[in-house]
Amino acid sequence: MKAGGAVEGGEVTKVPRGNRVFAIIDLILRIVAISGTLASAVAMGTTDETLPFFTQFIRFRAQYDDIPTFRVFVIVNATVCGYLVLSLAISTFHIVKSRAAKTRTVLIFLDSIMLAAVSAGASAAAAIVYLAHNGNASANWSAICQQFQNFCERTSGSLIGSFGAALIFILLIFLSAIALCRL
Template sequence: MKTEPQPLEAGETSKRLTSTQGVTRGLSIVDLILRIIAAIGTLGSAVAMGTTNETLPFFTQFVQFSAQYNDLPTFTFFVIANSIVCGYLVVISLPLSIFHIIRSAAINSRIILVIFDTVMLALLTAGASAATAIVYLAHNGNASANWVAICQQFNSFCERTSGSLIGSFGGILIFMLLIVTSAVAISRC
């Protein structure tokens, strides 16, 4: 014997709507906080890598060895990728995130954010992965290719490049969380 669901009273319907809107608004606030943290991390990574240089004197002061981030195109790509992602977060993503706190039922703009977040995740992952390969070579070298490790001579350079990767990989993790959070918020609308 099947029983029909009982119709909801007016008060119960509004309580469920209010509860759903509250959860969606909470997700929007978490989304905004994560975007601010990601913007700070990617900006810090771009600045740390972009200001990395070290000069070592060689026998005389007229002959010197220097290492700068722009000596390696991979590090230049890393700085550009982090700058683009940070610009996206500040210019497009944060205003839309604030809009989602105000209008928690907006679905189309959330879908657009998921698409752009996925593209930015791919760009950030490409830049961080390429830079990680170069930092690995700088620390360990490659005996098969006769590449020597330069980090024994350029300690400060290697420390800054390694440290700049932390903010970028943190941004990658945050973008993964943002995509999941946005998907959950879309499903609740």
């Protein structure tokens, strides 16, 4: 059987055709995740609000890197975005070579690390954004979103791309696992 078949190690083996489709979906999802993480990193990394009023001693200004968690968020998203760009090569390789099993296994491993990183970064930032919106009476932390509305909107919005990327990573891992299962 040569049509829809590939020669590997001198042996003619059947190529699961669906795996090529999975590899194409994988590639598309990675591109979507790249834009998500990039948008998150840029949106958070450019957040800077200076209030139009000030006293003699204080200028009211909120920047993303005033809060260490937001700095971590930007670093994590930039790193994951970089990883995703590099992983496009392996993803493309899987479209050409549908039977590749080892690279898929490695990809599942790396994807799961990135899934942990991106969901950690996003939810840590979400915890701080929640605090900025609602404050915490018990700990005497006041909400700062009344003053820094624009800052809060930007930081809240930037979470979307990151959480979206986490969802996509779950799908990517599942797709790779299905492809492995079908081999």
